[in-house]
Every structure is written in structure tokens, then in C-alpha cells.
Amino acid sequence: MAIAILLLFFWKKKNAQKLISVLGNLISVGIAIWLFYIVWENGIYFTQAGDWDAPYGIPIVADTLSAVMVLLTGICGLAVSVFSVGSVRNARVNFGYFPILHFLLMGLNGAFLTGDIFNLYVWFEVIIISSFVLLTIGGEKSQIEGSIKYVTMNLLASSIFLTAIAILYGLTGSLNMADLSLKVAALENRGLVNVTAFLFFVGFGIKSAVFPLYFWLPASYHTPPPAISAIFGGLLTKVGVYALFRIFSLIFIPDEFLLNLICTVAALTIFSGAVGALTQINLRKIFSYLIICHIGFMIAGLGMFTELAITGAIFYMIHDIIVKTNLFMSAGLIFKIKGTYNIKKLGGLYAAYPKLTLLMAIPLFSLVGIPPLSGFWAKIYLIDAGFQLKNYALVGFIILGSFLTLFVIAKVWSEVFWKESEELTAKEWVRYFKDLKPLKQKAIIIPILFLGLVSLYIGFGAEHIITVSSRIAHELLHTEPYIKTILQK
Amino acid sequence: MNTVIFKSASTYLLPLLLLFSVFILLRGHYLPGGGFVGGLIASIAFIIHSAANGLEQTRSILKFHPGVLLLAGLTVALFSGISPMFIGEPFMKGLWFENPVPVIGMIGSALFFDIGVYLVVVGVTLTIIFTITETI
Amino acid sequence: MELLLVFIIGLLYGAGVYMILRRSLVKLIIGLILMGNGANLLIFLLGRIVKGNPPLINSDANILGEIYADPIPQALILTAIVISFGLQSFAIILVKRAYKVVGTDDLDEMNATDEDL
Numbered sequence: 001m002a003i004a005i006l007l008l009f010f011w012k013k014k015n016a017q018k019l020i021s022v023l024g025n026l027i028s029v030g031i032a033i034w035l036f037y038i039v040w041e042n043g044i045y046f047t048q049a050g051d052w053d054a055p056y057g058i059p060i061v062a063d064t065l066s067a068v069m070v071l072l073t074g075i076c077g078l079a080v081s082v083f084s085v086g087s088v089r090n091a092r093v094n095f096g097y098f099p100i101l102h103f104l105l106m107g108l109n110g111a112f113l114t115g116d117i118f119n120l121y122v123w124f125e126v127i128i129i130s131s132f133v134l135l136t137i138g139g140e141k142s143q144i145e146g147s148i149k150y151v152t153m154n155l156l157a158s159s160i161f162l163t164a165i166a167i168l169y170g171l172t173g174s175l176n177m178a179d180l181s182l183k184v185a186a187l188e189n190r191g192l193v194n195v196t197a198f199l200f201f202v203g204f205g206i207k208s209a210v211f212p213l214y215f216w217l218p219a220s221y222h223t224p225p226p227a228i229s230a231i232f233g234g235l236l237t238k239v240g241v242y243a244l245f246r247i248f249s250l251i252f253i254p255d256e257f258l259l260n261l262i263c264t265v266a267a268l269t270i271f272s273g274a275v276g277a278l279t280q281i282n283l284r285k286i287f288s289y290l291i292i293c294h295i296g297f298m299i300a301g302l303g304m305f306t307e308l309a310i311t312g313a314i315f316y317m318i319h320d321i322i323v324k325t326n327l328f329m330s331a332g333l334i335f336k337i338k339g340t341y342n343i344k345k346l347g348g349l350y351a352a353y354p355k356l357t358l359l360m361a362i363p364l365f366s367l368v369g370i371p372p373l374s375g376f377w378a379k380i381y382l383i384d385a386g387f388q389l390k391n392y393a394l395v396g397f398i399i400l401g402s403f404l405t406l407f408v409i410a411k412v413w414s415e416v417f418w419k420e421s422e423e424l425t426a427k428e429w430v431r432y433f434k435d436l437k438p439l440k441q442k443a444i445i446i447p448i449l450f451l452g453l454v455s456l457y458i459g460f461g462a463e464h465i466i467t468v469s470s471r472i473a474h475e476l477l478h479t480e481p482y483i484k485t486i487l488q489k
Numbered sequence: 490m491n492t493v494i495f496k497s498a499s500t501y502l503l504p505l506l507l508l509f510s511v512f513i514l515l516r517g518h519y520l521p522g523g524g525f526v527g528g529l530i531a532s533i534a535f536i537i538h539s540a541a542n543g544l545e546q547t548r549s550i551l552k553f554h555p556g557v558l559l560l561a562g563l564t565v566a567l568f569s570g571i572s573p574m575f576i577g578e579p580f581m582k583g584l585w586f587e588n589p590v591p592v593i594g595m596i597g598s599a600l601f602f603d604i605g606v607y608l609v610v611v612g613v614t615l616t617i618i619f620t621i622t623e624t625i
Numbered sequence: 626m627e628l629l630l631v632f633i634i635g636l637l638y639g640a641g642v643y644m645i646l647r648r649s650l651v652k653l654i655i656g657l658i659l660m661g662n663g664a665n666l667l668i669f670l671l672g673r674i675v676k677g678n679p680p681l682i683n684s685d686a687n688i689l690g691e692i693y694a695d696p697i698p699q700a701l702i703l704t705a706i707v708i709s710f711g712l713q714s715f716a717i718i719l720v721k722r723a724y725k726v727v728g729t730d731d732l733d734e735m736n737a738t739d740e741d742l
Contacts, residue, residue: 118701125708132715136722144723148650148732151716155657156645158712162664162705169698170671525707617714621721 025078028105032067032074039067044485059176059486061115065314065472069112069242072318075454076234076325077105079447083329084227086443087336097137104130104231111239115486117251118165118175120243121158124207128154131236134228135220146220153206153216161203167196168251178486181250181479197252201262204247208240210299211269214292218276221291222284222341226332229284233291234325238317241298245310248302249476262303267397269296274404283331283341283416286408287324290367293401294320297382300394304385310473312381315465319366319374319458326363326451333360333444334416343412347419357417359445362452364413366459368406374458377466499541503550506534514607515600524603528610535611536618544622555619559612566605630670637663650720650730654713661709665702672698 039045044063062070081101107126114120132154135147169175171192172183187193202213209217217237221229248254254262273293280286294316301313331341337353338346350357362373369375379402386395458465475482514527539547637659644656672695724730 118704122704122708125712129708129711129715132712132719136719141726144719144726148719148723151719152645152653152657155712155716156660159641159657159660159664162661163667165701166664166668166671169668169701173695175697525703613711617718620718621714 025074025081025105028109029071029074029078032071035062036067036071038062039064044482058119059115059178060113061482061486062113063472063475063482064468065242065245065476066112068314068318068468068472069238070109072321073105073108073112073235075451076231076321077101079325079329079451080227080231080234082443082450083230083332083447086440087225087227087332097134100130100133100137101231104134108235108239112242115177116175117168117177117180117247121161121165124161124239124243125158127236127239128158131232135224135232137224137228140223143223146223149216150220153213157203157206160199160206164196164199164203167192167199171196176486177246177250178483181483182487184251185253193252194255194258197248197254197258200247200252201244201258204240204243205265206240208237208244208295208299209292210265210295211272211292214269214272214295217292218280218285218288221288222282226284226328226335230325230328230332233287233328234321237291237295238321241295241317244299245302245313245476249310250479250482254305259303259305262299263391263394266296266300266303267394269293269299270397270401271296274401274408277408278404281343283334283343283346283412284328285341286343286412287327287331290327290405290408291324293405294324294367296401297379297398300398301382301385304382304389304391304394306385306389307470307473307477308381308388309385310476311466311470312378312385314469314472315381316375316378318465318469319378319455322451322455322458323363323366323374326448326455327367329444329448329451330360330363333448336444343415346416348417350417356445359448359452360417361413362455363448364409366455368409369402374455374462376459377462381466496541499538503534503538506537507531510534510607514603524606525610527603528607529614531607532611532614532618535615539618539622544619548619551615555612555615557612558608559616562605562608562610562612564605565608566602569599569601569605626674627670630666630674634663634666634670637666648732650723650732653732654716654720657716658709658713661705661713665705665709668698668701668705672701 035045039062044061081098084097084101104127107123107130111120111123111127114123132147132151135150136143165175168180168184171187171189172180174180174183184193206213206216221232223229224232248258248262252258270293273289273291273296277286277289277293280289297316298313298320301309301311301316303309333356334346334349335341337349337356340346366373366375369379379398382398383395386392386398510527510530513522513530514524516522535547535551538550641656641658641660641663644652644659647653647656720730727734
């Protein structure tokens with residue numbers, strides 16, 4: 001059983017071929033589904049690297065949350081690699097685009113599956129180093145500038161994270177998350193523990209782009225090619241959120257002050273993201289701000305810290321990963337068709353491409369959460385949790401955020417799809433959609449369709465997802481089985 | 490960097506340093522040393538050579554792109570990592586051959602992992618340094 | 626020794642933050658390097674400094690006998706150094722590229738990401 005799961009980490013390192021990349025991702029989705037099945041049936045699955053017993057070795061743990069995240073990574077990775085076949089230029093492929101994409105996915109899987117905090121740091125570095133390369137491949141001016149901001153913020157986040165690990169190790173003498181959970185709870189020096197918790201919050205906060213640490217995100221996410229910003233927008237910020245959930249449920253049980261802080265941050269994140277999205281006219285920038293806004297929803301779930309709220313937040317995360325990846329790919333498709341991201345210049349897509357419009361409507365409207373679609377259920381849970389806690393301010397912000405999102409999406413919809421189209425001068429450097437080979441066209445459309453179907457499933461089969469997320473929430477709040485399994489006590 | 494002393498010294502230093510790096514690599518595990526340090530020493534050997542004789546000369550000695558080393562190293566390290574899984578042990582468990590080999594000593598999967606690390610370090614360092622040198 | 630290290634770490638962090646707050650890109654990278662080194666020293670310090678032997682168990686004993694040095698901080702620092710080595714070399718190349726493309730190393734003049742496509 002150990003074998004296949006670990007293959008997941010290291011599947012393929014040197015594929016240059018597009019075909020191998022897609023196949024590899026198919027395999028990894030298969031493995032991820034299998035892993036999810038095992039975890040669902042048998043509970044937490046884990047193995048010790050090097051056969052060193054906990055708390056000394058590095059455990060590789062898959063509980064339900066990890067398994068779900070790995071599954072989502074697999075799905076998005078598959079969609080993005082198919083999409084890249086259609087949309088990424090050959091010059092970039094020659095630079096090693098696909099291997100690095102796989103390194104990124106490997107890093108993501110590793111980060112989701114590790115049970116050791118320093119190992120988490122290492123996987124984070126794998127992720128950011130491959131994302132740096134993906135971000136800069138191509139070397140256009142705006143790309144380089146965007147990536148400088150991204151690189152700086154991420155390096156800063158890493159050093160803060162490393163500092164936090166150092167203090168934690170100094171306090172407890174352990175790095176294993178399960179072991180830490182016991183030892184931190186027994187510590188007497190609460191002041192220092194809180195400082196460490198805060199350092200972790202800042203470190204992961206930068207990565208997951210919460211208020212007021214989000215400024216790098218809208219400055220960089222719209223610069224790389226659409227396939228890359230799809231995987232970034234879908235997954236990279238969510239690793240930060242995942243780490244926040246993991247750290248704050250397992251190692252540091254947040255106290256009153258920290259919870260209030262997280263709630264405030266969440267509210268401000270929702271607000272600033274939504275308002276930022278209102279003011280932008282670049283399609284991908286709008287989506288970047290919406291990422292921030294919706295990160296706020298998840299953090300709000302963490303901030304309320306009840307089982308109901310975390311269920312909502314996890315549901316939201318599942319929905320958001322799929323939808324955001326899909327949105328950025330749709331934006332890429334729109335760019336391929338029209339040659340611009342500026343929504344003032346776009347228009348008339350519905351008249352020209354009615355079927356494609358229908359396709360792109362799915363992610364747009366799931367994002368808003370129009371009832372049968374996927375965003376709706378998660379928000380219901382979050383708002384319900386807020387009412388139970390009588391945290392009306394946060395509920396207000398969530399509702400406000402939803403309405404602003406609705407407004408933004410309506411604006412995008414009317415500007416891009418319904419407005420009269422105006423003639424755009426064709427640009428030399430853009431390879432338009434209609435000039436592409438049919439195979440490549442299919443490669444662009446199929447992943448959007450695929451993710452659209454997945455998000456429809458999340459919406460219509462919501463009861464399955466709710467079962468999964470409430471189980472995750474239960475596991476996050478009751479960590480004894482996790483600790484017991486790992487320490488084998 | 491064009492003095493005669495440096496140039497002729499670098500010609501002798503290259504094989505010496507490479508030999509030393511292999512020594513450090515094999516010495517690892519129980520004594521200070523190992524793949525990472527060995528790899529750094531080996532790449533220093535090449536860097537000194539390129540500083541004295543120019544990049545092209547070093548390239549012609551290396552014969553292939555350092556990226557190849559990187560791939561080879563990754564494959565070796567990966568294989569040594571997953572090999573215990575074929576006999577049902579967890580990932581990266583140390584496996585050892587029964588009998589010691591003369592000169593080298595005990596051979597185990599850890600040694601292969603170290604060799605992999607060695608190759609990766611040489612590959613990465615040389616790729617980075619060559620890229621920087623090229624663009625200056 | 627500990628006290629000295631504490632001051633050095635403080636100095637490294639302080640200098641790092643100061644350098645990051647400058648507008649020049651090169652100084653920014655120097656700042657990040659300084660901070661990274663500060664973090665490494667911090668791990669070293671918090672892993673308790675002892676004059677000990679390598680943590681190897683002799684073949685005739687079952688547990689570690691004498692005072693031994695904790696291997697984990699060293700392993701952590703080694704990993705962190707390797708990682709930061711890779712990241713920094715990447716960042717330096719990036720800055721160089723940026724200087725070539727943009728023609729300045731002043732962060733305030735990098736506004737191309739706000740232009741519309």
C-alpha cells in the first residue's frame with residue numbers, strides 16, 4: 001500500500017513531452033482517487049519515511065483533508081496540463097515548462113501529505129522555486145516585474161516561517177506535528193507560544209494573501225500565461241490556507257484574541273478583495289482580487305472555529321480551487337479569442353460563440369453562488385455558523401462580499417459577453433484562437449468543460465461534498481485519532 | 490585571471506579536486522562528508538578551471554550539459570529512495586548489502602542516494618554558475 | 626557564546642529588514658540573504674549549543690553515552706542553506722534580467738504590471 005502513494009510524490013521528473021505530462025497527471029489523479037478511497041474507508045493512512053519511528057522520522061500522513069487536497073491537486077493538474085498543451089507556446093515548452101509544472105504539483109502533493117513541520121517548509125520551497133520559474137519563463141517586461149514582487153514577498157514569508165520553526169524547535173525540541181501538538185499544549189511560556197503562532201500566521205498569511213499582506217498577488221498573477229495563472233490561482237494560495245488550517249487546528253489551538261484577530265483579518269480581506277475587484281478593468285486582475293476576497297471566506301471559517309464553520313470553509317475551498325482554476329483558463333480562452341484582457345474593449349462573445357459562453361458561464365456563476373451551483377452551499381454554512389456564534393459583523397461582511405462578487409461578475413458578464421463588440425486591431429504577437437489547429441482548440445476547451453462538470457457536480461451533488469467536509473471538520477477539531485495514529489500510542 | 494601560475498595550477502587542481510570530492514563522498518555516512526559537500530568540491534574544481542581557462546574550455550572538458558548530470562542524479566537518488574518499497578519496506582529505508590566491498594566499505598542504498606545528491610549538486614551549481622558567467 | 630550569537634542574530638535581522646525596506650533591488654536581495662542567515666543562526670542557537678560528540682552510538686552500547694550534539698538543528702540548517710542558495714541564485718539572475726529589461730533597479734519605477742493589456 002505504501003508503494004503507490006509514495007510514487008505520487010515522485011512520479012516523473014523529466015518528461016518533456018506533452019503526452020507524457022497528460023498521462024502522468026491521469027495516473028496521479030487515479031492514485032489520488034485511490035488514496036482518497038483508502039482514507040475514506042480506513043481512516044488516517046500514514047507511513048514513516050526511512051522507517052524511523054515518530055517523533056523522530058518524517059511521517060507522511062494522509063487524513064481526509066490531505067486526501068481531498070491531493071485529489072483536487074490531481075484534478076487541477078490534469079486540467080491545466082491539458083490546457084497547456086493547447087495554449088503554451090513552444091518556446092516555453094523548450095524551457096522545461098512541463099517538468100517544472102510537475103515539480104510544482106509534486107511540491108503541492110508533498111505539502112499536503114507531510115506530517116512534519118520542517119518538511120512542510122521544504123515542500124513550500126519546492127513549490128515557490130518552481131512557481132518562480134513558471135512565472136518568469138518567457139521573460140516579458142511585466143512578467144519580470146510581477147515576479148520580482150512575488151519572489152520578494154515569498155522569500156520574506158519563507159524566512160518568517162523558518163524563524164517560527166526555529167523558535168518552535170527551541171521551545172519543544174520536536175518537529176513532528178502530532179508530537180508538537182502535545183508538547184505545545186503542555187508548555188508554560190504562553191507568551192512565546194503566542195508569538196510563534198503569530199509568526200506562523202504572518203508567514204502563511206503572506207502565502208495565502210490575506211489582508212494586509214496580499215499586495216503581491218494582484219501585481220503578479222495576471223502576468224504569466226493563462227495556464228500558469230490558472231494553477232497559481234487555483235492552488236498556490238490554497239496551500240497557505242491549508243497550512244493555516246493544519247497549524248491552527250493541530251499545533252496551536254487559537255485562543256480568544258487570536259480568533260478575533262483572524263475574524264477581523266478575514267472580514268477585511270473579504271472587503272478589500274471585493275472592492276479591489278470592483279475597480280479593475282483587466283479581466284485577470286479582477287479574478288486575482290476575487291481570489292483574495294474568497295480567501296477571506298475560508299479564513300472566516302477558521303476564525304469562527306466551530307465545526308459548522310470549518311465545514312463551510314472546507315467546502316468553500318473545494319469549490320474555490322476548481323472554480324478559480326477554471327476561471328483563469330476561461331480568461332485565457334477569452335484572450336485567445338479576442339486578444340485582450342481589458343473588459344472595456346471586450347464584448348459580443350455571446351453573439352459570436354454562444355456555446356463557449358455557456359461553458360464559461362458555469363464557473364462565473366458558481367463563483368457567485370447562484371443556488372444550485374457550488375458556491376451557494378458553502379456560503380450557507382458559513383453564514384449559518386456566523387449566526388450561531390452571534391458574530392453578526394462577520395456575517396455582514398460575508399454577505400457584502402457575496403454581493404460585491406455578484407456585482408463584479410454581473411459587470412464582467414455584461415461587458416464581456418453581452419455588450420456590442422467593437423473591432424479590435426489584431427496584434428502581431430497574439431496567436432488567435434481561430435488560427436490554432438483543431439487539436440489545440442480542443443485541448444483548450446476540454447479542460448474548461450471538465451472542470452465545469454466537476455463544479456456542477458459539487459453544486460448538484462452537494463450532499464456528498466458536505467459529508468466529506470463535515471468529516472474533515474470533525475477530524476480537524478478532534479485531533480486525538482491523528483496524534484494517536486502517528487505516535488502509535 | 491590570466492596569470493600563468495593560476496592557469497597551470499588549475500590544470501593540476503582539477504583532477505586532484507575531483508579525486509578529493511569522490512573521497513569526501515565515500516567518506517560520508519559515519520564521518521563528516523557526503524554527497525552535498527563532495528558535489529560542491531567537484532563543482533568548485535570546474536569553476537576554478539573555467540575561471541582560469543574560460544568557459545568554453547571547461548565545457549569541452551565536461552563534454553555534456555550539466556543539466557544531464559542533474560537528471561542522472563535525480564534518477565539515481567529517486568531509485569535508491571523507492572527501491573526499499575519493492576520489497577515491502579517504507580520509503581527510503583536504509584538497505585545494506587551483506588558483505589563489505591574492499592576500499593569503499595559497506596554499500597547500501599544510502600550510498601546511492603548520496604551519489605545521486607552529488608550528481609545533482611554538481612549539475613545545479615554548474616548550471617547556475619555557467620548561466621551567470623554567460624550573461625556577464 | 627549564546628549572548629554573542631543573540632546579538633549577531635539581532636543585528637542580522639535588523640540589517641536585513643533595513644535593507645529590504647530600501648528601494649534598490651540589489652539591496653533587497655542582500656536584505657533577504659541577511660535575514661535568511663539570521664534565521665539559520667537562530668535555529669542553531671535554539672537547538673542548544675553544547676561541546677559534544679557526534680551523535681553516533683558505539684557498537685557496544687545501546688544508548689548515547691557522552692554529551693552529544695543535537696543533529697537535527699544541523700540538518701535543518703544544512704537544508705535551509707541549500708534551499709536559500711538555490712533561491713538566492715535564482716533571485717540574483719532575476720534581478721539581473723529585470724535590470725536588463727526594465728533598465729532600472731529602483732522598485733518605484735516598476736509599474737508595468739499596472740498597465741493594461
